[in-house]
Amino acid sequence: MPNILPIKIERPNQYMLKTTWTTNEEFVILLSVLRENCPCAQCQGETIMGTHYAFPMLQIAKPGQNSLKQIVPVGNYALQFFWEDEHTTGIYTWEYLYSLCTSYSLRSDEIEKLLESERQKS
Numbered sequence: 001m002p003n004i005l006p007i008k009i010e011r012p013n014q015y016m017l018k019t020t021w022t023t024n025e026e027f028v029i030l031l032s033v034l035r036e037n038c039p040c041a042q043c044q045g046e047t048i049m050g051t052h053y054a055f056p057m058l059q060i061a062k063p064g065q066n067s068l069k070q071i072v073p074v075g076n077y078a079l080q081f082f083w084e085d086e087h088t089t090g091i092y093t094w095e096y097l098y099s100l101c102t103s104y105s106l107r108s109d110e111i112e113k114l115l116e117s118e119r120q121k122s
């Protein structure tokens with residue numbers, strides 16, 4: 001996957017992330033999907049000397065865990081997400097982010113449905 005980079009990162013609302021890439025592709029994914037796939041050692045477990053250690057207790061949902069406080073670029077290769085529950089150790093490289101986007105991107109009718117239910121709530 002040579003040089004696929006994000007051109008634009010947007011937050012259309014509280015729970016979606018929209019990304020635009022150098023391939024001219026656009027993806028909208030749910031923040032909860034990003035959080036569930038947090039690549040940090042705490043969330044994914046850690047492999048030490050060939051043994052994989054998982055941390056299943058961290059699967060318990062915490063308030064604010066799918067809400068984003070801030071997105072900060074890391075060098076020119078990744079984004080770091082700051083979540084409302086103070087979890088900040090997830091570094092999402094372009095390659096990882098792109099693979100999540102292509103795997104989990106919402107179809108336009110799904111986005112429309114979500115926005116519609118949002119409008120009805122308010």
Ligand SMILES: [Zn+2]
Nearest residue numbers: 038040043090
């Ligand atoms: Zn994590």
